[in-house]
């Protein structure tokens with residue numbers, strides 16, 4: 485029996501004036517999967533993400549999380565329910581250390597969710613939880629450095645750390661390797677690969693780079709002109725001539 489999807493969009497649509505940027509997209513995301521959302525520039529990928537995370541409000545259709553309709557909820561309300569989006573965090577404290585930044589988020593989440601259960605929110609447990617998050621993103625060695633002194637790649641890792649400290653059910657990455665130098669890319673890919681080890685997580689990834697998609701995705705969804713035009717197993721989607729030529733701009737030989 486198939487599990488109920490964690491996240492689902494149904495006929496999700498947004499119009500900007502006369503332009504339909506996301507066009508009646510129906511798609512369900514299962515727990516424990518990583519889905520890459522691909523398509524040419526302007527296909528509607530980021531807009532689709534914005535509709536899921538709440539930065540934009542839909543013109544029609546709905547978004548549900550564990551069956552609850554969240555279409556009209558604000559970004560913080562969606563975050564609270566478990567939608568986490570990486571690289572959108574503006575709340576890094578540059579003059580605090582990596583560890584202090586992580587502890588602040590862990591503490592804030594703890595206060596939010598466990599305030600009546602003092603044991604769960606005890607000081608020792610918060611510290612341990614922060615160390616666990618730091619270990620997961622492989623930042624223990626840099627934990628005492630101030631954020632301002634971190635290399636760019638480590639700042640990205642810290643952003644992932646703050647995301648997972650929020651304990652989201654759905655983790656969204658919009659071009660996580662964009663702007664990275666070639667030597668920084670493998671670490672962030674390893675990190676995202678590692679996030680899949682926790683099978684409670686559902687990961688959505690917007691990405692252009694085929695090698696990244698190939699190494700991470702369990703499934704590929706293709707958007708074109710705002711509409712969902714292909715959805716399935718990565719190999720099959722990548723190999724399909726229509727997708728290669730029309731939507732990914734590749735020659736079949738590149739696959």
Ligand SMILES: Nc1ncnc2c1ncn2[C@@H]1O[C@H](COP(=O)(O)OP(=O)(O)OP(=O)(O)O)[C@@H](O)[C@H]1O
Nearest residue numbers: 500503504505523524525526527528529530531532
């Ligand atoms: N706030 C907005 N107002 C008007 N048009 C918008 C707005 N946001 C996006 N669009 C339009 O919607 C379409 C989809 O844009 P979107 O950024 O979602 O595409 P994308 O697939 O993420 O592209 P890219 O790969 O280049 O990032 C584009 O035609 C874009 O110009």
